[in-house]
Amino acid sequence: xxxxxxxxxxxxxxxxxxxxxxxxxxxxxxxxxxxxxxxxxxxxxxxxxxxxxxxxxxxxxxxxxxxxxxxxx
Amino acid sequence: xxxxxxxxxxxxxxxxxxxxxxxxxxxxxxxxxxxxxxxxxxxxxxxxxxxxxxxxxxxxxxxxxxxxxxxxxxxxxxxxxxxxxxxxxxxxxxxxxxxxxxxxxxxxxxxxxxxxxxxxxxxxxxxxxxxxxxxxxxxxxxxxxxxxxxxxxxxxxxxxxxxxxxxxxxxxxxxxxxxxxxxxxxxxxxxxxxxxxxxxxxxxxxxxxxxxxxxxxxxxxxxxxxxxxxxxxxxxxxxxxxxxxxxxxxxxxxxxxxxxxxxxxxxxxxxxxxxxxxxxxxxxxxxxxxxxxxxxxxxxxxxxxxxxxxxxxxxxxxxxxxxxxxxxxxxxxxxxxxxxxxxxxxxxxxxxxxxxxxxxxxx
Numbered sequence: 001x002x003x004x005x006x007x008x009x010x011x012x013x014x015x016x017x018x019x020x021x022x023x024x025x026x027x028x029x030x031x032x033x034x035x036x037x038x039x040x041x042x043x044x045x046x047x048x049x050x051x052x053x054x055x056x057x058x059x060x061x062x063x064x065x066x067x068x069x070x071x072x073x
Numbered sequence: 074x075x076x077x078x079x080x081x082x083x084x085x086x087x088x089x090x091x092x093x094x095x096x097x098x099x100x101x102x103x104x105x106x107x108x109x110x111x112x113x114x115x116x117x118x119x120x121x122x123x124x125x126x127x128x129x130x131x132x133x134x135x136x137x138x139x140x141x142x143x144x145x146x147x148x149x150x151x152x153x154x155x156x157x158x159x160x161x162x163x164x165x166x167x168x169x170x171x172x173x174x175x176x177x178x179x180x181x182x183x184x185x186x187x188x189x190x191x192x193x194x195x196x197x198x199x200x201x202x203x204x205x206x207x208x209x210x211x212x213x214x215x216x217x218x219x220x221x222x223x224x225x226x227x228x229x230x231x232x233x234x235x236x237x238x239x240x241x242x243x244x245x246x247x248x249x250x251x252x253x254x255x256x257x258x259x260x261x262x263x264x265x266x267x268x269x270x271x272x273x274x275x276x277x278x279x280x281x282x283x284x285x286x287x288x289x290x291x292x293x294x295x296x297x298x299x300x301x302x303x304x305x306x307x308x309x310x311x312x313x314x315x316x317x318x319x320x321x322x323x324x325x326x327x328x329x330x331x332x333x334x335x336x337x338x339x340x341x342x343x344x345x346x347x348x349x350x351x352x353x354x355x356x357x358x359x360x361x362x363x364x365x366x367x368x369x370x371x372x373x374x375x376x377x378x379x380x381x382x383x384x385x386x387x388x389x390x391x392x393x394x395x396x397x398x399x400x401x402x403x404x405x406x407x408x409x410x411x412x413x414x415x416x417x418x419x420x421x422x423x424x425x426x427x428x429x430x431x432x433x434x435x436x
Contacts, residue, residue: 031419032415032419036379037254040253044253
């Protein structure tokens, strides 16, 4: 899943050099709309619906990967 | 010098004439407030019913006007006595002090605790004096004033409230980085333009959303349906239905965005904005380069899902399809409103003009 998320970040925001611990806001500089857009891209890509309560307080790439994995399984 | 209360038609004409003279040869100002003042004096506006108006001029020994303002008390904003529509000649700090003192007297009468300078009766009619970019022409319904106005009030030791506007130089692909978010919002919400055939219905939606979205905002107070109906009727003389978009969720109005072309591009600097420009716009289809997003609001329970992006996208798509505007200026955003400033930073290129409101405690 990490590779999939890294691919999205590279294609959409030209962001590389991402690890599980990378912080969306502090390290990647994503604003709240960028993050929401990332969620929507993941929803489209994996054909799932992410719950706002679950992703609202996410800060790292790893947290998003874990949540996506739990939905895609 | 003396303070003259503007009560009769003769004084009202003098008040307006001063304003006209003040800007006649000013290449950096187009007066969008002249006709509103005429309507205020004529008591034509419903809005004036809830506001006590005390226009004053300060004149020298020969009767020449040195500065002027409308001192206003809005019953629904009882904390403040307002100094609005302030105009002055340069170098008149003593005369300006007389207006402030008169406002203080009125404020004590109404039991206000503060004087506010830069509020135009209600925030929907304008807020803030210009506090930067003194060398550029004001856009439609934004303030433009010489720096000396700020210096007058700063010298009185007023507290300040800052406002920002934002600018986007190129609409092409400006929101494309939010494409998936916009697609989702378009699936989950319905976006409609104002419909003049249902004027009252949509106007009431606009008022209800304003009152629900902005109640907690500084200086905002409750709008009556009639206030916005008369304001929108005037705006719709110029703007089209696609200047006001609404977002609906399951049939319920939950957000809106209001924009219009910067009609001041039709006027020559120093001109009063009026009928001539209406015809230039309607009949001659003069090209306007800049669009102005005046306000947007989303009900609290629908915030945090990105609706401002989708509403802004409605405007940008309309601009690309139906207008020749290629850039966008925002109206003011209170500097203290972190959420709104973050949203503007995310959807605009960057900050543009700064505006300022002055407050002075009444002793």
